[in-house]
Amino acid sequence: MLKLFTPLLIAVFSLCFVGSFASAAPTLDDANPGEAIFTAQSDTTPQSTAVDADAEADVETEAVPLPPEPMTSEDLDTAADMEPAEEQNIPILVSVSEMVIATNIVEREPVETGTLFSTDTPRLFCHSRIVSPEPTTITHVWYRDGERVAEVPLTIGASASWRTWSSKAMSPALPAPWRVEILAEDGTLLAQTDFSVE
Template sequence: MTFARISSRVAGAVLGALLAVPFLTAQPAAAQSSIVIRDFVLTHGIYEREPVGTTETFASADERGYAFARIANDGSPTQVSFVWYYGDEMHASIDMNIGTSGGWRTWSSINLRPGNWRVKLQDASGAVIAERSFMVEHTGGASATSGMKDQSSNTPSSPSYGGWTGQHDGG
């Protein structure tokens, strides 16, 4: 092979690589989330759109467990999902709309049964933005919170999974 022929091949390869670079970098970047999680807690209930204490353990007599999120969203309205797991199996996925606000509050609840649980909060792209694990202990009798009424305007979202949700905008 002559020097001219090698130079021609190298020049062709370099030119081809340079032409490919704009196509590789011209791909749109993944959209960054405009939401910030201010608070993500587990609670025994919601009263006046706020969590009633926080916990990492529930009793089976509690009947329901709540995951509460306080979210700041300075971008366009978006969606988050509360994804509940019982052991390693997904139990329910509940989508919630999030408006533009510095203090959006939203929550989801689930019927409890003894065992290991976790709930993931995912953004619209499915990325996990917060996660909490908790235990439901088997107990007999009524719990301290079993008679408490939820004063929010929760509506059923996924009755087949026992999921209830509520969301409220606030400052």
């Protein structure tokens, strides 16, 4: 007797089991091949179990893209060659929000800024404001008449406005065009300014 009812029990169980998940299962829409349509179950229980192919559902549908294709053996070889995220050289996003040349720094602020200075000026300062999400090092590189004359590494803390400066004695104070560059830790040029001593 059990042998007679086993196929019937399996069929009934399958219909009940599949029917309870049918509303959450994706179906392919013939009008939009490659898109899966998910339908949400209605809060009301249907009065009839008959299926009408021409009937419209009272349930909203939303198009959801299909999941990506599974990886192939070629993809796995490529993935194995990739560096882990911790080992990749991801640059720190450092920027310069202000850069000026001044004759002095008072209470961490530049004094008498400009682009033209007298040969009587004994020392000039390059004052800069740095934006950095984490501690880093920048370098002020001073050039006189195109020749590198000084490099000043400066430690920067994590800040939206880190003030720092370097200075250069102007002796001998010969008239010349000057330039200061600010370089990131990796040598990337972040900013530069030109000025003259006359």
